[in-house]
Amino acid sequence: MVRTYVLLAWTWTRAAAAYPVSFAIMTVLGFLVAGLDVAAILVIFSNTTTLAGFTRDQVLFLYGTSNVAFALCDMLVSNLDRISLHVKSGTFDTMLIRPVSTWIQTATDRFLITRIGRVLQALLVLGYAVTALDLPWSRLWMVPVMIGCGFVIFSALWTLAGALQFVLTDAPEVSSAFTYGSGQLTQYPFAIYGREVVRGVTYVLPLAFVNWQPGLYVLGLPDPFGTPEFMRFLGPVAALVLALLAGLAWRQGIRRYRSTGS
């Protein structure tokens, strides 16, 4: 599966190199845009010292963990939302005749290596936050786990959004609201949102397990909403459940595919 992924991603990278100007512009833009989010956080903290009880470095830690997972997803899976184009134009047919998973083919469709700029930027922020906060090694093991779970949760959201396109062929924006919206939402400590919102993104759409719950554990803070301690460790469970649901939805979507007249 990984072999096929790499193969297709490499193919698209070579194909993109056929348009060198756009390739270069995308790389530069990727770097610039990625910096804007951090700038926003720094602007906030030039006016205040804490945000809902969190210091600047703690916020940067939460931003970093969520964003590494999100940027990885943006690079490796986000092309799934192009599926509406393929469904509408019928080019999805071509993917279905290949002996390769349609999920991999869609995820690698027009793969852009230039998006790695965002991943690097997020890693940089995370690295800074971890050093500045001087976090103990005994809790840092959670960081790779939460990034892994975050990656799976975001990927599952993209897959669900993609599967939805088989039914709502004309509404890619609905999906973007889910995927990019979730990415934005998890950039800040959940303490700034209302109790109802946090409940929703804990028990319905399990975004709290991307960085909020496990992040509290790493930072050694109690949950301002008072959830029990064991919730900090439920990330893998949430990721697994969501991934299974997404897989089922994708399968159903394909069975509902209608192709186009030709």
Next chain:
Amino acid sequence: MIELDRAGRSFKVKRNVVHAVHDLSFTVAPGEFVGYLGPNGAGKSTTIKMLCGILTPTSGTVRVAGLDPSRKRTVVARRIGVVFGQRTTLWWDLPLKDSFELIRLLYKVDRKDFRVRLDELVETLDLSTFMKTPVRQLSLGQRMRGDLTAALLHAPEVLVLDEPTIGLDVVSKNSIRAFLQRVNAERGTTVLLTTHDLGDIERLCKRVMVIDHGRMQFDGTLDELMAGESSLEEVVTRLYTAGAQ
């Protein structure tokens, strides 16, 4: 090799249900070369799409090489070659050569076998002059030959062709017809051919199936279809208009 048993595919269009293919049954034996005819919208493409697992039948069963294409799609994909005349399955921005190499890797074709097959196809279909050209820059005739090559590199047991000669000039058409005949005769590949070009049928197919409104109207040899008449065009016209009434 191909078996359909009361296969059907319906689509919901607004509140109505349209049966693109209705209770269709037929079998194609290994090594047969079958022409599949029908007026526009008769359900030919829908049938073909069910054979390659693109569409899931809404009733009945479809089997290709003994397997259900909608459930075992990737396994069937390795044993079937598909060409859509109206749409390329190649990678638009990649040179033809790279597309073929990618197919080798995706279908996990042995390097030696691939080399032998590719060399043979490049020679018979005369591809050598545009192997390094990106697919988007190929002429229709060149692209078609490229698509045919791509469909045969993994040595499929079944070759399904949806209007492979559409829009081609006489010379290109003839070279593709001669090639298909060879593939069928020499490799024993089972071929199912959809076309509106009756010349394709006369030149290539011993057996012809005609469908209309998603139902089988005729299934027999070309000679039986002609029934002593001289013009295939007239016979087919009569069949198509009879179906419309």
